[in-house]
Amino acid sequence: MVLFSGTVRDHAEHRTGVTKLVYEAYAEQVEPRLTAIAEEARRRWPVGRLALLHRTGELGLGESSVVVVASSAHRGEAFDAARFCIDTLKATVPIWKRETWEGGEDWGLCAHDLVDVEDMKANQ
Numbered sequence: 001m002v003l004f005s006g007t008v009r010d011h012a013e014h015r016t017g018v019t020k021l022v023y024e025a026y027a028e029q030v031e032p033r034l035t036a037i038a039e040e041a042r043r044r045w046p047v048g049r050l051a052l053l054h055r056t057g058e059l060g061l062g063e064s065s066v067v068v069v070a071s072s073a074h075r076g077e078a079f080d081a082a083r084f085c086i087d088t089l090k091a092t093v094p095i096w097k098r099e100t101w102e103g104g105e106d107w108g109l110c111a112h113d114l115v116d117v118e119d120m121k122a123n124q
Helices: 027-044 075-092 117-123
Strands: 002-007 020-025 047-054 057-060 064-072 095-101 104-107
Touching: 002 075, 027 047, 027 075, 027 117, 047 075, 064 075, 075 117
Parallel strands: none
Antiparallel strands: 002 064, 020 057, 020 095, 047 064, 095 104
């Protein structure tokens, strides 16, 4: 079993002294996109259980914001599936973060256009 937990850090792109993040999500699209990621991971690797979770709301330093768990009979396949899941989640799921840091508060600078899970196939 492989567990990835992304935590709130005290820095972000071009911003130091981050004290908190607030995550917002397009809720109607999150669950179908997470399901599509899990389905694609299951198609690619012989995984047992998969769990993908991204929190919303205000989070403080050190708190987990995103968790991916993948189990498989072989560790390599579990690692590959978990990495695919977190990378694809970040590229395809409509979740945004607002950062508070020493110099102010604003949306994260690393925002990008979302792609569909199917579009990730050629890149993986």
